[in-house]
Amino acid sequence: xxxxxxxxxxxxxxxxxxxxxxxxxxxxxxxxxxxxxxxxxxxxxxxxxxxxxxxxxxxxxxxxxxxxxxxxxxxxxxxxxxxxxxxxxxxxxxxxxxxxxxxxxx
Amino acid sequence: xxxxxxxxxxxxxxxxxxxxxxxxxxxxxxxxxxxxxxxxxxxxxxxxxxxxxxxxxxxxxxxxxxxxxxxxxxxxxxxxxxxxxxxxxxxxxxxxxxxxxxxxxxxxxxxxxxxxxxxxxxxxxxxxxxxxxxxxxxxxxxxxxxxxxxxxxxxxxxxxxxxxxxxxxxxxxxxxxxxxxxxxxxxxxxxxxxxxxxxxxxxxxxxxxxxxxxxxxxxxxxxxxxxxxxxxxxxxxxxxxxxxxxxxxxxxxxxxxxxxxxxxxxxxxxxxxxxxxxxxxxxxxxxxxxxxxxxxxxxxxxxxxxxxxxxxxxxxxxxxxxxxxxxxxxxxxxxxxxxxxxxxxxxxxxxxxxxxxxxxxxxxxxxxxxxxxxxxxxxxxxxxxxxxxxxxxxxxxxxxxxxxx
Numbered sequence: 251x252x253x254x255x256x257x258x259x260x261x262x263x264x265x266x267x268x269x270x271x272x273x274x275x276x277x278x279x280x281x282x283x284x285x286x287x288x289x290x291x292x293x294x295x296x297x298x299x300x301x302x303x304x305x306x307x308x309x310x311x312x313x314x315x316x317x318x319x320x321x322x323x324x325x326x327x328x329x330x331x332x333x334x335x336x337x338x339x340x341x342x343x344x345x346x347x348x349x350x351x352x353x354x355x356x
Numbered sequence: 357x358x359x360x361x362x363x364x365x366x367x368x369x370x371x372x373x374x375x376x377x378x379x380x381x382x383x384x385x386x387x388x389x390x391x392x393x394x395x396x397x398x399x400x401x402x403x404x405x406x407x408x409x410x411x412x413x414x415x416x417x418x419x420x421x422x423x424x425x426x427x428x429x430x431x432x433x434x435x436x437x438x439x440x441x442x443x444x445x446x447x448x449x450x451x452x453x454x455x456x457x458x459x460x461x462x463x464x465x466x467x468x469x470x471x472x473x474x475x476x477x478x479x480x481x482x483x484x485x486x487x488x489x490x491x492x493x494x495x496x497x498x499x500x501x502x503x504x505x506x507x508x509x510x511x512x513x514x515x516x517x518x519x520x521x522x523x524x525x526x527x528x529x530x531x532x533x534x535x536x537x538x539x540x541x542x543x544x545x546x547x548x549x550x551x552x553x554x555x556x557x558x559x560x561x562x563x564x565x566x567x568x569x570x571x572x573x574x575x576x577x578x579x580x581x582x583x584x585x586x587x588x589x590x591x592x593x594x595x596x597x598x599x600x601x602x603x604x605x606x607x608x609x610x611x612x613x614x615x616x617x618x619x620x621x622x623x624x625x626x627x628x629x630x631x632x633x634x635x636x637x638x639x640x641x642x643x644x645x646x647x648x649x650x651x652x653x654x655x656x657x658x659x660x661x662x663x664x665x666x667x668x669x670x671x672x673x674x675x676x677x678x679x680x681x682x683x684x685x686x687x688x689x690x691x692x693x694x695x696x697x698x699x700x701x702x703x704x705x706x707x708x709x710x711x712x713x714x715x716x717x718x719x720x721x722x723x724x725x726x727x728x729x730x731x732x733x734x735x736x737x738x739x740x741x742x743x744x745x746x747x748x749x750x751x752x753x754x755x756x757x758x759x760x761x
Contacts, residue, residue: 290704291425293453295460297469320461324468356469356709 252345256283259353268340274349275299275336285351292336297321298355302331304348311338327352360438363410367659374399377407378437378644378667379536379742388607388739388747389640390684393675402658409438411665412658417676417694419656420668423647425701427452430647430666432703437646437665437743440538444545446592447585453702459589460706462574462581466514466567469709476713482509483721491725495732498750503605507714511597515590516559516566525551529598545591552590556583567593599744600643601711604697605718606747608636611686613731613752618688623727626720631688633715639686641671641697642745670697671745729754
């Protein structure tokens with residue numbers, strides 16, 4: 251099992267056991283993590299599964315596609331650690347990863 | 357229009373048949389989405405209606421999500437029920453992924469949450485102007501005077517359409533949504549294309565910071581958009597910007613008019629307006645999204661066959677008792693407000709952030725000026741159903757402040 255810690259904008263934390271092979275978004279939705287809306291269901295068109303991935307995990311992720319970068323750039327609350335959680339495939343190596351949820355998705 | 361004979365293909369099981377006329381079912385009444393949901397209470401989750409040429413209909417939230425996320429089976433290339441010979445081609449809506457992606461890319465900067473946030477002061481001013489026109493009268497038809505004008509005005513600003521043509525455009529859009537025959541659809545589409553051709557010619561000469569100018573100048577995978585592509589994109593945005601927000605807002609205000617406690621609460625605490633708008637969206641969905649089956653597919657005991665139409669009734673998604681308690685109750689405090697009225701998957705509505713902002717801003721500007729109002733008693737509002745649901749009128753009245761009027 252891969253343990254991933256989600257931290258909300260108000261500081262509350264929730265640790266989930268994530269399923270490798272599924273996206274971070276699908277895992278977060280399945281475990282009812284607040285603030286992950288994912289309105290398009292992972293089609294990379296809505297940008298409402300935005301998260302901030304903490305280092306060192308952020309630097310280890312495969313680079314985002316141009317489309318993902320565009321969606322993040324046009325979205326709200328952009329930070330250098332921003333990613334779309336639907337585009338992050340969970341792997342065993344992510345055990346212990348810390349992910350922050352933005353104050354809003356819209 | 358000639359009435360089509362009821363049609364049931366041999367592979368449809370008898371228990372899957374439920375006769376429902378999406379254009380005129382008599383069970384749908386003044387509480388449009390509520391009576392619609394009640395009428396379908398006994399229908400299977402996926403059913404075949406033999407009317408209007410015969411088509412599938414999907415009424416459950418999760419099944420709708422499944423259908424619209426499977427474009428290789430359920431294609432968006434045709435969206436007319438019954439099918440027509442030369443269906444309108446809309447970019448990016450009629451294109452299945454990955455072909456729709458570059459076009460969505462082109463549109464994103466103008467419809468993104470950030471672009472919408474940047475537009476907010478302008479939208480507020482537009483809402484204020486529109487409301488101020490009727491304020492002193494103490495009455496209005498909320499549909500004709502407010503909800504039809506505001507979203508369309510905002511949209512026209514985005515597109516760079518001249519606002520003095522508002523009523524003309526609105527009338528054309530109404531005719532389009534009422535059209536059923538191939539001939540009518542073609543004729544009205546041509547009118548709309550004519551308007552856009554004029555506008556494109558104008559913007560070639562006089563560039564602005566509007567969407568048409570963006571279309572004319574943007575680089576798409578190393579090339580410029582063709583005139584036909586610009587027309588096709590403008591067409592879907594034009595129709596999408598006209599009827600959708602107008603109708604959801606009208607139904608939501610129809611509810612608000614009958615709930616003085618909610619009026620007072622929202623007027624006192626505008627921070628809850630986003631929840632109000634979202635609950636309105638959940639309760640009063642207005643869009644159904646038809647798909648064409650392009651390959652045989654068996655799922656959930658249903659045999660979808662190539663060439664059949666499937667209507668995902670998005671307005672049912674917010675009324676699904678499997679997704680929430682008390683789906684027919686309007687409650688801005690419910691934590692989850694599940695609905696798919698912007699659809700989901702690769703064709704999810706590009707205007708979702710804009711639509712939500714428009715609803716919130718209009719309600720805010722309205723309640724600042726008209727904190728207490730009601731529907732005029734004894735007046736029928738009228739509605740129409742189809743692949744779009746509309747409220748035809750909403751006569752409201754409110755006390756006029758002393759010294760005004």
